[in-house]
Amino acid sequence: MERKRLFEPGEMVATFTGEIGIVLSMEELEKVASRFKEGRRPGHFFSPGCCSNPDYITQIPVFFEDGTFDVMRSMNLRRKTDVPDGKRADIERMMG
Numbered sequence: 001m002e003r004k005r006l007f008e009p010g011e012m013v014a015t016f017t018g019e020i021g022i023v024l025s026m027e028e029l030e031k032v033a034s035r036f037k038e039g040r041r042p043g044h045f046f047s048p049g050c051c052s053n054p055d056y057i058t059q060i061p062v063f064f065e066d067g068t069f070d071v072m073r074s075m076n077l078r079r080k081t082d083v084p085d086g087k088r089a090d091i092e093r094m095m096g
Helices: 026-035 085-095
Strands: 012-015 020-023 059-064 069-073 077-079
Touching: 020 085, 026 059, 026 069, 026 085, 059 085
Parallel strands: none
Antiparallel strands: 012 020, 012 077, 020 059, 059 069
């Protein structure tokens, strides 16, 4: 049985402050966490050890356009469908 998720890896999202990012898969999160620093922006999970296995319902791993990542609370994210393709390509290029 497949687990339900609020956000799928690869979806573009925006925080309530307007920062744009892309939802990460577990494999991408491991790669990004080893190369980039945590952004610690408003709305992220901050308890030690809480985010080692995000569930994509309440804990959403996101890589942002400023080159940082965070495991965000889902209530602080909104789907963003009107993101220009160039911005998405820039974020994916930074990750790769």
